[in-house]
Amino acid sequence: MTESLLHAPAAGTTSVRIRPMLMADLAAVTRNETRAYAFPWSPGIFADCLAAEHECWVLQDDEELIGHGILSAAAGEAHLLNLCVARDRQGRGLGRLLLEWMVERARSRRATVIFLEVRPSNRAACQLYDSMGFCDVGRRPGYYPDARGSEDARVMAMELLP
Ligand SMILES: CC(C)(COP(=O)(O)OP(=O)(O)OC[C@H]1O[C@@H](n2cnc3c(N)ncnc32)[C@H](O)[C@@H]1OP(=O)(O)O)[C@@H](O)C(=O)NCCC(=O)NCCS
Numbered sequence: 666m667t668e669s670l671l672h673a674p675a676a677g678t679t680s681v682r683i684r685p686m687l688m689a690d691l692a693a694v695t696r697n698e699t700r701a702y703a704f705p706w707s708p709g710i711f712a713d714c715l716a717a718e719h720e721c722w723v724l725q726d727d728e729e730l731i732g733h734g735i736l737s738a739a740a741g742e743a744h745l746l747n748l749c750v751a752r753d754r755q756g757r758g759l760g761r762l763l764l765e766w767m768v769e770r771a772r773s774r775r776a777t778v779i780f781l782e783v784r785p786s787n788r789a790a791c792q793l794y795d796s797m798g799f800c801d802v803g804r805r806p807g808y809y810p811d812a813r814g815s816e817d818a819r820v821m822a823m824e825l826l827p
Contacts, residue, residue, distance in 0.1 A: 697733065698733070720774070761793060780822045799822065
């Protein structure tokens with residue numbers, strides 16, 4: 666797996682790199698996860714993803730980890746399992762950069778389609794996925810916990826052309 670310089674953003678900010686997630690990253694990953702999601706993954710889930718050799722990536726600037734993405738790929742299909750940008754870094758194009766990277770990882774694992782689930786109430790994520798070309802392919806009733814009980818998931822997919 667390679668490490669990449671994704672971009673050098675506007676003056677006054679540091680450049681952003683993406684690299685494979687390590688076990689040593691789990692504290693920082695979990696901190697970002699807990700601040701970004703109302704129902705975050707536990708460190709154990711991230712450890713399981715690393716053990717399963719899923720595509721586990723982190724975004725970092727010169728100072729700290731600022732995002733993470735996890736994807737599983739097998740039998741020609743990829744599933745985006747997590748995509749997260751640190752709360753105080755959202756809205757600056759990093760989510761799109763990370764998603765584009767995860768899509769490239771799916772292609773390099775020879776997936777021909779990539780699936781994901783998203784809460785319909787997650788406006789930022791839905792707009793990002795819509796704008797990247799993901800389409801609705803189903804709905805999972807009561808898939809997510811929420812404050813009132815549960816929320817359906819939109820199941821989305823995008824074909825990956827060679
Ligand atoms: C969803 C998430 C990954 C997007 O990352 P981000 O860095 O904030 O998004 P970007 O700045 O790259 O924006 C990409 C697109 O998302 C959409 N978007 C981002 N923030 C938005 C907002 N507040 N409202 C509506 N759309 C928004 C826009 O379509 C945007 O494209 P544009 O800038 O060309 O209009 C990020 O908000 C996040 O980590 N949220 C918490 C975790 C989460 O919900 N993950 C997704 C689980 S399915």
